[in-house]
Amino acid sequence: NPLQGAQFVLAAHRLGQLPADRGAEVAFAGRSNAGKSSALNALAGHKGLARTSKTPGRTQQMVVFALPPLAQGEGRPPLEARLVDLPGYGYAEVPAELREHWKREIDAYLHRRGSLRGVVLIVDIRHPPKPFDRMMLDFCAATALPCHVLLTKADKVARGQAAAALEALRRGMREDGVPGTAQVFSSTAGTGVEEARERIAELLRT
Numbered sequence: 001n002p003l004q005g006a007q008f009v010l011a012a013h014r015l016g017q018l019p020a021d022r023g024a025e026v027a028f029a030g031r032s033n034a035g036k037s038s039a040l041n042a043l044a045g046h047k048g049l050a051r052t053s054k055t056p057g058r059t060q061q062m063v064v065f066a067l068p069p070l071a072q073g074e075g076r077p078p079l080e081a082r083l084v085d086l087p088g089y090g091y092a093e094v095p096a097e098l099r100e101h102w103k104r105e106i107d108a109y110l111h112r113r114g115s116l117r118g119v120v121l122i123v124d125i126r127h128p129p130k131p132f133d134r135m136m137l138d139f140c141a142a143t144a145l146p147c148h149v150l151l152t153k154a155d156k157v158a159r160g161q162a163a164a165a166l167e168a169l170r171r172g173m174r175e176d177g178v179p180g181t182a183q184v185f186s187s188t189a190g191t192g193v194e195e196a197r198e199r200i201a202e203l204l205r206t
């Protein structure tokens with residue numbers, strides 16, 4: 001598992017607090033309660049890495065995790081790699097002012113972060129993309145940044161329903177010119193965990 005051994009580095013309220021912009025990183029985004037922390041923990045194989053309980057303060061930060069240096073093959077030095085957990089603010093309890101702050105910060109981050117290789121967007125498979133998800137997909141289309149969507153909580157729906165949701169999402173991404181890929185996922189059942197790890201490692205290496 002290339003994401004094994006991920007370690008908390010820092011929590012940032014502003015872009016200026018992020019680690020030096022070198023190496024490679026992949027950002028995780030998702031509406032609050034979509035299952036982003038659970039997905040991060042499942043991917044890293046570390047239950048307590050990201051906090052899954054409702055800790056409101058925690059959602060209002062960019063949380064950086066360092067990965068062990070990623071082997072890049074013969075003759076190339078290992079790659080400094082990170083995962084960045086972006087705040088989820090697509091819900092009503094977040095004051096409008098704070099939502100605007102994070103919208104600006106995330107927009108700037110996606111446009112300016114040189115080491116950013118892609119976005120992993122966590123979407124609850126039971127709910128079609130909501131405005132927050134659409135905004136993230138639009139950002140990716142606008143910045144030509146690859147997006148990998150995890151349709152999570154797949155254990156809560158029938159197999160046919162999961163396949164239909166995946167097909168609809170892929171079609172939407174194609175139609176909207178969103179560069180990237182999508183898969184079915186479940187942190188609880190372990191569905192798609194290997195596939196997602198490989199995709200993220202591939203993004204980091206690009």
Ligand code: GDP
Binds near residue numbers: 051
């Ligand atoms: P976050 O706010 O996006 O970080 O969401 P959390 O990871 O904290 O998850 C929100 C709720 O959904 C929690 O009650 C989790 O236990 C639950 N949850 C997360 N992922 C899954 C999943 O794959 N399957 C099921 N059944 N529940 C999940």
